[in-house]
Amino acid sequence: MVNTIKLVFSNFKYLILSTVFFSAMVIGLLILSEYIFLEPYVVSHIPSGTELGFVLILIISALSALVIPMNIFRINILKKSKQKMSGGIFGSVIGAAAGACSCGPIGFAVISTFGSVGATATAFLTNYEVPIRIIAIGILTITYFTTVRSLKVECKISQ
Amino acid sequence: MNKKSVIIGVIIVAIVAGLATAFSVPSSETVNLDVGRSHGTISTAMGSPLLGDPSAPITIVEFGDYQCHQCYNWFHNTKPAITKEYIETGKANLVFVDLAFLGRDSPKAAQASYCAEDQGMYWEFHNMLYNSQESQIDNGWANSERLKAFAFSLGIDLELFESCLDSGKYSKRVQYNNQQAREHNVRGTPGFFIVGPDSQEQLGGAQPFSVFKQVMDSMI
Numbered sequence: 001m002v003n004t005i006k007l008v009f010s011n012f013k014y015l016i017l018s019t020v021f022f023s024a025m026v027i028g029l030l031i032l033s034e035y036i037f038l039e040p041y042v043v044s045h046i047p048s049g050t051e052l053g054f055v056l057i058l059i060i061s062a063l064s065a066l067v068i069p070m071n072i073f074r075i076n077i078l079k080k081s082k083q084k085m086s087g088g089i090f091g092s093v094i095g096a097a098a099g100a101c102s103c104g105p106i107g108f109a110v111i112s113t114f115g116s117v118g119a120t121a122t123a124f125l126t127n128y129e130v131p132i133r134i135i136a137i138g139i140l141t142i143t144y145f146t147t148v149r150s151l152k153v154e155c156k157i158s159q
Numbered sequence: 160m161n162k163k164s165v166i167i168g169v170i171i172v173a174i175v176a177g178l179a180t181a182f183s184v185p186s187s188e189t190v191n192l193d194v195g196r197s198h199g200t201i202s203t204a205m206g207s208p209l210l211g212d213p214s215a216p217i218t219i220v221e222f223g224d225y226q227c228h229q230c231y232n233w234f235h236n237t238k239p240a241i242t243k244e245y246i247e248t249g250k251a252n253l254v255f256v257d258l259a260f261l262g263r264d265s266p267k268a269a270q271a272s273y274c275a276e277d278q279g280m281y282w283e284f285h286n287m288l289y290n291s292q293e294s295q296i297d298n299g300w301a302n303s304e305r306l307k308a309f310a311f312s313l314g315i316d317l318e319l320f321e322s323c324l325d326s327g328k329y330s331k332r333v334q335y336n337n338q339q340a341r342e343h344n345v346r347g348t349p350g351f352f353i354v355g356p357d358s359q360e361q362l363g364g365a366q367p368f369s370v371f372k373q374v375m376d377s378m379i
Binding site for chain 1: 224227228229230232235236260261262263294295296297298346347348349360362363364365366367369370373374
């Protein structure tokens, strides 16, 4: 497993890609979930009772930053199928959507635009935020292990 | 007993009754009787009674929804410090204006708060809702039956409360408040306007106490 990670991230381009993915996801999700505010001052805080949400955001961002560059590596270097890539993107998207639609600007815009359908969708994503994020982590973890196994076979990496 | 004594007696009774009425409202709560009330550019006439000293130099206008979990976070994490350092010291007061958009129970909860206000219990009911909020939207924690149960547990006259809530007496008041929020570009809850003597500043989200302190201190 370590050899596979080394193989991908020894290429500086994929290391940069991973850092960019992690930074963008973690900052974006922390802003959407109101752990970071940009106006009127840049400030961050973790309100009591929201620690679990914070940790889940970090895990989703870290796994996305690991899985997506590894799959891009498979597609670019080994010219393999994009099937596993979609698992990584799907996991990242549902993990991000879970927290984005609550009483903040995105939830408000969704409800204002789509009325009762938007309200139902927003309520679902808000009510099941933690389980949805755990499912997203599960999808990303499975995608990670299948990607590592594929890379081992495709690149014939020794255990 | 002559006629003069009766007149003096009536005047004394009237004064005592007037004073009793004036002091029956808790000192921190001012019932909103001003239909033209506004703070900065915001019409708060249909909002909550004012919490704190009406002559305080700063007014915090909070737009909120009783089912919003970020409003819950602000209520429990930021508001206590603001209450202690600004509202109780007479530096600021607070008015709550509804932006009830999250679910079908949100407007009903907002209406119920004004039914409680009819009996001088607005802030008690408001606090009870934010202390009783459950994590799921529209799961029944704020439906009509539960709102009546909250009123009952606060010792509110249930018959009056029920007739107020069931008749939809304050439905238009809540709609008016929602409209105020939209007119002022409030795009989510909680949303705040800090209205000072010379300026007003908008804050979005459940921001920490340090931000409110910085903004308010710059206005005093």
